[in-house]
Amino acid sequence: MPAGAPEPVRAVSIGLALLKAARVRSWDGLVDTLRTDGQSAARLDGIDLTLDDLDLLDRHLGLLGLIRVVPGTRGTGYTVTVAVCDACGQWLLSTGAVPRRCRLTSGCPGAVVKAVPAKHPKPAA
Numbered sequence: 001m002p003a004g005a006p007e008p009v010r011a012v013s014i015g016l017a018l019l020k021a022a023r024v025r026s027w028d029g030l031v032d033t034l035r036t037d038g039q040s041a042a043r044l045d046g047i048d049l050t051l052d053d054l055d056l057l058d059r060h061l062g063l064l065g066l067i068r069v070v071p072g073t074r075g076t077g078y079t080v081t082v083a084v085c086d087a088c089g090q091w092l093l094s095t096g097a098v099p100r101r102c103r104l105t106s107g108c109p110g111a112v113v114k115a116v117p118a119k120h121p122k123p124a125a
């Protein structure tokens with residue numbers, strides 16, 4: 001993810017990483033799982049979220065409710081992510097490649113940035 005990516009992209013990026021780490025498909029699933037399943041909560045222990053990160057997630061809960069990480073083999077799995085225009089701020093959901101040039105707003109010169117799961121530093125062994 002490029003530095004200075006739009007804020008919703010950063011939020012979704014962290015969100016996708018959390019879904020993957022907890023092995024759940026959706027944000028609702030994550031919330032449920034954390035409430036009831038100690039093992040999934042333990043899998044998230046290695047992920048350090050700063051207060052700023054939590055704040056960011058909080059501001060974009062609407063988008064986080066739309067993302068999905070669906071597991072599968074041989075290409076049956078997919079990720080529903082969010083792509084945001086860095087100029088007009090319009091966004092779209094995507095399961096694949098996203099055109100780089102903004103087509104969300106007519107004549108917009110912006111570039112569309114897709115959120116990919118954030119990489120978290122491995123906890124020190």
Ligand SMILES: [Zn+2]
Binds near residue numbers: 086089090108111
């Ligand atoms: Zn745009």
